[in-house]
Amino acid sequence: MDRPVRRLTASRFRTPYAPALALALVAGGLAAWAGQDWYSAAHDDRAAYAVQRDEALAAGEQAVQNLNTLDHRDLDQGLDLWEASTTGELHEQLGSGRADFAERVREAKTVSTARVLSGAVTELDERAGRARVLVALRVTVRASDGTRTDKDSRMLGELTRTDGRWKLSALGQAPVGGAPAG
Amino acid sequence: MTWTWLPRRAGAREAGTGHDLDGEGPGTERPGQETGGGLPADASGRSRGPRLRRAVAAGAAVALVLGGCGFLHAAHQLRSAESARNRALTDTEATSRVAGDIGNALARVFSYTPDGTAAAERSARTVLDGRAARQYATLFDRVREDLTAQRVTLSTRAVRTGVVELEGDRARLLVFLDQTSRRGEGAATVAAAQLTVTARLEDDRWRIVDIKAR
Numbered sequence: 001m002d003r004p005v006r007r008l009t010a011s012r013f014r015t016p017y018a019p020a021l022a023l024a025l026v027a028g029g030l031a032a033w034a035g036q037d038w039y040s041a042a043h044d045d046r047a048a049y050a051v052q053r054d055e056a057l058a059a060g061e062q063a064v065q066n067l068n069t070l071d072h073r074d075l076d077q078g079l080d081l082w083e084a085s086t087t088g089e090l091h092e093q094l095g096s097g098r099a100d101f102a103e104r105v106r107e108a109k110t111v112s113t114a115r116v117l118s119g120a121v122t123e124l125d126e127r128a129g130r131a132r133v134l135v136a137l138r139v140t141v142r143a144s145d146g147t148r149t150d151k152d153s154r155m156l157g158e159l160t161r162t163d164g165r166w167k168l169s170a171l172g173q174a175p176v177g178g179a180p181a182g
Numbered sequence: 183m184t185w186t187w188l189p190r191r192a193g194a195r196e197a198g199t200g201h202d203l204d205g206e207g208p209g210t211e212r213p214g215q216e217t218g219g220g221l222p223a224d225a226s227g228r229s230r231g232p233r234l235r236r237a238v239a240a241g242a243a244v245a246l247v248l249g250g251c252g253f254l255h256a257a258h259q260l261r262s263a264e265s266a267r268n269r270a271l272t273d274t275e276a277t278s279r280v281a282g283d284i285g286n287a288l289a290r291v292f293s294y295t296p297d298g299t300a301a302a303e304r305s306a307r308t309v310l311d312g313r314a315a316r317q318y319a320t321l322f323d324r325v326r327e328d329l330t331a332q333r334v335t336l337s338t339r340a341v342r343t344g345v346v347e348l349e350g351d352r353a354r355l356l357v358f359l360d361q362t363s364r365r366g367e368g369a370a371t372v373a374a375a376q377l378t379v380t381a382r383l384e385d386d387r388w389r390i391v392d393i394k395a396r
């Protein structure tokens with residue numbers, strides 16, 4: 001009497017648990033694998049680098065556009081934006097030459113607007129927080145007599161990350177007919 | 183959840199065997215009394231335990247599967263994000279290769295001497311495709327005779343090349359060109375050009391499929 005009962009109860013307890021346990025193991029395994037997969041995706045260096053690249057490009061294009069946009073009727077705001085978009089040596093140059101430059105633009109009464117045609121990051125040092133960008137730009141200058149001139153220019157910019165934001169630390173025209181570089 | 187349930191199961195088995203022996207023994211002897219009070223308790227003890235455990239186990243399994251799916255979805259989102267798909271600069275080897283190939287291709291295709299537009303056109307057939315090839319053919323049909331008559335020499339150099347996008351077998355580049363042209367024995371003039379170039383990797387070679395002057 002003792003034996004069949006024990007066998008009965010033992011099998012009654014075991015039968016539902018074997019598949020349940022297997023299911024739990026499979027589910028747990030899946031969750032663990034998926035979690036690990038997510039973790040590796042979230043901590044992928046390449047992805048972080050790609051995000052930095054895109055941030056640098058967006059900031060670079062915006063800064064180059066800002067620095068080629070100026071309205072003589074709204075000089076202070078325009079020049080404040082110039083200073084906000086820059087850092088380092090370029091920032092200091094703009095700051096020290098600001099008064100002279102503002103005077104010249106006020107006399108010339110020009111309105112410059114810039115549009116970025118295309119831009120690309122050519123170098124990115126994520127750790128040092130430095131990047132170089134190429135920007136193709138169209139600048140429209142409206143003179144005091146109302147004449148408009150379009151000028152396409154190609155700019156080389158250097159960006160430096162300051163306080164988590166990319167700002168221009170150098171900007172110049174790509175030389176024409178010079179020695180090739182990069 | 184499973185951790186708290188496992189030890190209880192071990193304990194329940196001991197109690198269960200005792201209860202079963204007890205329930206079966208006296209139940210046969212005194213059916214009237216025991217079935218009245220014993221059966222409902224017995225039935226609930228037998229069915230509630232496994233049913234609850236089963237429900238909890240199923241719930242836990244469902245939660246794990248859902249959690250796993252959530253993680254997979256999040257990982258997929260991260261990997262397929264636009265910035266992550268673009269391999270420009272993240273894949274340095276591929277980036278410098280496409281930049282070099284396209285720079286060279288543009289230099290070859292847009293460099294010619296009065297006697298030798300054939301070389302440029304031959305290069306064009308190997309490196310240009312699609313819309314770019316058609317544009318180039320139209321352009322050359324129009325200027326070929328003038329070039330020879332005015333003895334124009336053009337030499338093109340890619341000064342700066344930036345990869346905007348590199349995704350799979352497609353790439354978009356921004357190229358700054360210097361074009362030095364000379365008519366006959368006249369002085370050379372240098373002109374700057376900015377191009378956005380779309381390229382496609384075919385048989386392990388980058389070919390230009392579209393050119394837009396900027």
